[in-house]
Amino acid sequence: MMRDQAMFQAGVEQHSSDAPSRVTQPSFWDALPARWNSDADDTLVCCQVRNETHDVKSFFFRAGSGRAFVFEPGQFITLELEINGETVNRCYTISSPPTRPHTISITVKRVPGGTVSNWLHDHLHAGMLVRVLGPAGEFTCARHPARKFLFLSAGSGITPLMSMSRAHHELGEDSDIVFVHSARTPDDIIFARELDLIAANQAHFRTAFVCERVGARTNWTGITGFLTLPLLRLIAPDFLEREVFTCGPAPYMQAVRNLLDEGGFDRKHYHEESFSFETVSEAAAPVETATRFKVSFTRSHREIECGGAQHVLDAAKQAGVRLPASCTQGMCGTCKVKLVSGEVAMKHAGGIRQREIDQGMVLLCCSKPLTDLVIEK
Numbered sequence: 202m203m204r205d206q207a208m209f210q211a212g213v214e215q216h217s218s219d220a221p222s223r224v225t226q227p228s229f230w231d232a233l234p235a236r237w238n239s240d241a242d243d244t245l246v247c248c249q250v251r252n253e254t255h256d257v258k259s260f261f262f263r264a265g266s267g268r269a270f271v272f273e274p275g276q277f278i279t280l281e282l283e284i285n286g287e288t289v290n291r292c293y294t295i296s297s298p299p300t301r302p303h304t305i306s307i308t309v310k311r312v313p314g315g316t317v318s319n320w321l322h323d324h325l326h327a328g329m330l331v332r333v334l335g336p337a338g339e340f341t342c343a344r345h346p347a348r349k350f351l352f353l354s355a356g357s358g359i360t361p362l363m364s365m366s367r368a369h370h371e372l373g374e375d376s377d378i379v380f381v382h383s384a385r386t387p388d389d390i391i392f393a394r395e396l397d398l399i400a401a402n403q404a405h406f407r408t409a410f411v412c413e414r415v416g417a418r419t420n421w422t423g424i425t426g427f428l429t430l431p432l433l434r435l436i437a438p439d440f441l442e443r444e445v446f447t448c449g450p451a452p453y454m455q456a457v458r459n460l461l462d463e464g465g466f467d468r469k470h471y472h473e474e475s476f477s478f479e480t481v482s483e484a485a486a487p488v489e490t491a492t493r494f495k496v497s498f499t500r501s502h503r504e505i506e507c508g509g510a511q512h513v514l515d516a517a518k519q520a521g522v523r524l525p526a527s528c529t530q531g532m533c534g535t536c537k538v539k540l541v542s543g544e545v546a547m548k549h550a551g552g553i554r555q556r557e558i559d560q561g562m563v564l565l566c567c568s569k570p571l572t573d574l575v576i577e578k
């Protein structure tokens with residue numbers, strides 16, 4: 202049940218220790234520490250929890266080893282948590298910018314009934330240790346240089362665009378960015394004050410918040426309704442000249458694609474990231490191949506067939522075997538399983554550590570069978 206908006210209190214929980222603050226130790230500032238690498242050191246310490254809105258919190262982490270975080274703005278990490286005796290993986294975008302290398306933050310919205318988002322909100326506090334994989338991901342402005350950007354986000358989809366905005370701002374680059382964020386009500390706008398501050402500091406950074414309804418904030422003078430083509434033309438008349446980055450719930454992204462197409466936008470300059478597994482995985486098309494292999498799952502006792510040119514995850518889904526997956530591109534590690542016997546050709550993108558591969562683990566979303574397989578699942 203949603204809490205009353207008026208009851209929400211902004212707050213910060215921090216881990217206090219008897220050790221003197223690192224800020225007061227000259228040696229801490231001598232040089233940047235070595236680069237953090239989740240392959241060698243996968244445990245991070247939660248050092249702060251911040252309430253952002255009534256159902257969104259940011260969690261800050263530092264490396265236990267004191268190493269520095271290196272990533273591209275927009276990339277994500279995968280949390281590996283033990284909840285009720287089960288290992289669960291979920292991806293969360295790094296909402297902080299790479300220009301703050303000593304810590305990273307994730308910003309998590311509670312999903313009603315969701316296992317991990319609720320666990321994080323209810324249990325993760327400063328001082329706790331969390332296993333993390335990454336960073337990974339290709340949804341980043343770092344790989345798409347442009348003179349002008351249009352950031353379109355809705356709900357928790359704001360996080361990658363926030364990291365990109367913070368990075369531009371903290372590098373002192375007066376980049377031309379129009380940031381249009383859609384939220385249910387004004388009280389649901391994440392990072393509203395910080396975005397206003399960036400806009401105040403940066404001549405060519407503009408924000409527009411679009412709220413479905415006014416909610417409890419009856420003095421809201423911003424835009425109410427949904428993002429439409431006429432509204433986009435008003436906010437960013439030159440949107441056809443911009444590099445567009447979009448992140449949000451599937452229906453929102455579909456609406457954005459439709460309105461950009463209607464406006465004649467060239468999709469070559471369009472980039473999006475989905476947070477929802479269904480929208481990504483549905484793209485997997487059935488593949489017919491002559492060579493077919495038997496894939497057996499030891500725990501569910503299911504047996505399926507998989508073509509030699511087909512990813513095991515796709516074959517499992519087609520056969521109605523539901524397996525955990527998220528990115529479906531070998532990046533997040535959610536579909537990691539133990540291969541008991543058999544061989545696969547795996548083309549991953551950082552979602553698995555070398556030592557895990559050495560221990561016989563594979564990612565099913567990017568593995569094609571070379572023989573019959575037995576999988577512990």
Ligand SMILES: Cc1cc2nc3c(=O)[nH]c(=O)nc-3n(C[C@H](O)[C@H](O)[C@H](O)COP(=O)(O)OP(=O)(O)OC[C@H]3O[C@@H](n4cnc5c(N)ncnc54)[C@H](O)[C@@H]3O)c2cc1C
Nearest residue numbers: 291292293294308309310313314315316317318357360476
């Ligand atoms: C690259 C990437 C980046 C992301 N970044 C962020 C981010 O920055 N911030 C953020 O908040 N989220 C982010 N996400 C989403 C995040 O990974 C999780 O998916 C989200 O937090 C929900 O996880 P959960 O465990 O709470 O929900 P889940 O337990 O996965 O449940 C999701 C939904 O399915 C329903 N459900 C669960 N089990 C069942 C069942 N058996 N039958 C029917 N319905 C069921 C739940 O009620 C809920 O509505 C990102 C995802 C990706 C892929």
Ligand code: FES
Nearest residue numbers: 527529533534566
């Ligand atoms: S689903 Fe992300 S690595 Fe397989």
